Amino acid sequence: MAVSESSKGRPRVLIVLAVVAFASIAIDQITKLLVVQNLELGEVVPVVGDLIQFRFVKNSGAAFSIGNAYTWIFSILAAAVTVFIIWFARRIRSFAWAWVFGLLLGGTIGNLIDRLFKEPGFGVGHVVDFITIPLLPAIFNLADVSITAAMVLFLILTIRGIGLDGTRHVAAPKDADGETGSTTADEREQV
Template sequence: MSAEQSAGARERLTRDRWIAAVCVTVLAADQATKAWAVAALDDRVIELVWTLRLRLVHNTGIAFSAGRGLGPVLALAVIVIVGVLWSWRRRLGGTWGAFGLGGIIGGALGNLADRIFRGAGWGRGAVVDFIDLQWWPIFNVADASITVGLIIVLVHLFLSERRGDSIARGTSE
């Protein structure tokens, strides 16, 4: 293996570790905050500042509660999407790209865990949402991570494309 190939392999391993570390961190934070919300918000609402409050709801659908009753289908779709995103990681360079992709995957796995473990049957669980702005659908740490991760990845790809980085177009490796 040449020095260039060895450096490329080390860079890929570092990127994969970043993605995995962010993913595990998001998944742990999401599940910990959901466990707290289920225990602490079962019979009350906590008013914080302005319109921000913490209020427990269970969502059996997808974004904005659409698709209720499609839990097993949604669970399978998330598994496929996570697999596609993980395989796509090689097309995304840089720490920011890894950070964003790890956030998306970690958030998707956090909500998938709810669908698998918080219900009567496989995929029939409800996602725990508890962050309520009162002017936006109620969400959780996983949802926020998916959104922020997607923004990071899109900005990273846009800036990489403007610079002419081949990694943003998937032409390296």
């Protein structure tokens, strides 16, 4: 039985996804631990002048502290996203998409760890947030940065037409009459 090129590269793609996710989780959890050990709740420390600051807060809600009374729902959603990504990962054949899902998985698990194991209790723990940019109305952490980076990369890959298998769907050129040529409609470019 012959092994296709895409199935040969699959283990490497999954390794990239796992390494990116693990690194994201580790960096997020280490920085949160350092913040909890070295800053008082509410303390502000300038990092890059007034442009970027550390300010230790505990967030029981989602982004912008929305839904503070529904922390357990965010825990369930994060667990569901985690399971979905792990299940869906077998379809990924592209290193770029492995980065997308690795960053998303790492960021989701990073905040889920807080919700499951931080005070006040299992499933309702508060997420440690500490990065603030005074021009923005948010305080966030590195798990949030991973999730945001995953979404930006997702948009770039989608706009460029890059599929989960790593192929780029090339639009067929139009002829002088504005008609799409049928000979190049199925062309693909490996990314």
